[in-house]
Amino acid sequence: MVTNKKRLEECTVLEFKVDTVRLISENKGKEDEQLLAIMRINVQDLPGNIWMETNLRERNFKTQVAQKIKKSLIESPNDNFHLLNRGILISAHYVEVIEKESEKYVRIYLLHKGLHGSVDGGHTLEIIKKYKHQIINKKRVTIEVMTGVEDYFEELADARNTYVKVEDKSKLELEKKFDFIKKAIAHKRYAKDIAYKDNEEGSIDVRDIVAILSMFNISRYPNKQGEQNYPTAAYSRKAMCINWYREDYEKGSNNPYKKMTGLITDILELLDRVQADLPNFYSTSVANGKGQYGRIKGVTPGKGGRKFKRLFADEVAYTEYSTPNGFIYPIVGAFRYLIEEVNGVYRWKADPFEIWKKIGPYLTLILIDAHRGVGNNPNSTGKFISLWGHLYDKVKIAYLDSQE
Structure with missing residues (x-):
């Protein structure tokens, strides 16, 4: 799948502020260029409209794992959530880093539901969305955004979701x-x-x-x-x-x-x-x-x-x-x-x-x-x-x- 700027006007665009971000390009400048953006963001800046149709797992918020995620977010005073949690993986049509008033933002372009959106970390994403108004202490989460993975999306999703409790x-x-x-x-x-x-x-x-x-x-x-x-x-x-x-x-x-x-x-x-x-x-x-x-x-x-x-x-x-x-x-x-x-x-x-x-x-x-x-x-x-x-x-x- 070619990663480029075609059809951006058809995309749903998510833009949010990031603490740190690294953008990696493979085959830069070529037709088969792929982008990987790795970032850490304040959980309060996490957008609430990330597509979820791509996430394979059924979410059960009564499990011990889900309860631990919630407890770590709400009760722990330490800014180490991003170290204890493996974060969120998103498939996208395109991703770019921009600056506004000396602060960095990321724009994610989602084109196809079923191919673009949250691939892994659905529990983390939903728990943050549900409880972030109760979070008092600073908490960050790691997000990976991959482009150009449409041709082997099923393999990627399955590989990231192979762990079954x-x-x-x-x-x-x-x-x-x-x-x-x-x-x-x-x-x-x-x-x-x-x-x-x-x-x-x-x-x-x-x-x-x-x-x-x-x-x-x-x-x-x-x-x-x-x-x-x-x-x-x-x-x-x-x-x-x-x-x-x-x-x-x-x-x-x-x-x-x-x-x-x-x-x-x-x-x-x-x-x-x-x-x-x-x-x-x-x-x-x-x-x-x-x-x-x-x-x-x-x-x-x-x-x-x-x-x-x-x-x-x-x-x-x-x-x-x-x-x-x-x-x-x-x-x-x-x-x-x-x-x-x-x-x-x-x-x-x-x-x-x-x-x-x-x-x-x-x-x-x-x-x-x-x-x-x-x-x-x-x-x-x-x-x-x-x-x-x-x-x-x-x-x-x-x-x-x-x-x-």
Whole structure:
């Protein structure tokens, strides 16, 4: 994504005074210039209208962490809040430093909701906004502003939000609440690659498994006429999916994740199949044999013989491209229509692999058209609700046609 001054007139502009600020530029003067502004500001100067749509975490102000942030702000006489708190991260279209009467100010330009705004530090931001009228002593907070991160925003947001408190992830493992997943995949090659606890070795985070399964939760996302909503949270809010998993586990025999136990390996294999087939479907059906999948914005081609491991393949296998989850999840999530519940157990109404084989090229065409329609941004593609709905409808039609 190019960082420049284009379209500034379309932006929401936030301007505030800073105590100190450092502006770092990469590729200065070039088309792919990116800016990083690091600043410390008095909490009283923090603007109250920073966009929050980009922040992945659900905010719970009753937790011990939230209470400690509040206590440090209101009760502590020391000006060390900026040292004890990791601060706020903001994604922006553009950022600049200006001077007014010998004081420094920062201007942040926000253009796209869902891409620009608070990425991390949502609790800190909201608590400051709510309680700053009660703060008597001087308190400062650190703010980072990044520009030009739109193309890999989802990765940035996920990386900054990978910490999930103990009771949300590791405690689930300690309480053996992932055991039925472990049993379901025990015979698969990738079973040993899943990390269920913080700092555990493994190339697959259990959060990703839970997010993928959440796309097939027909209790939360029922396949009912006129009642459709789509599991975009599986792509953009993995911490929320972990919370749902914890809540649903307490439902015992009504736990939708347990109901899909017999389908878990199928679901993961379907995701692997989509990832593996997309390049070929694009080349043969979308580009008529003339286009190169690796030139699509967001797709990373292997270079110098490098290949990418297919995480859920039965045998060790590789692909020549790394496909963004913003492409894969909307397609895989569309196959939720093929799930039904019979006698308290989820099952397929039809073979998902046969339907993918039949309409996969068409779904690929829909995906790429949508990707182009949202400015070739894979993160926007993954959040594009109309795309999720369109793909879901095509799977539904394919199933109904197969029943005639």
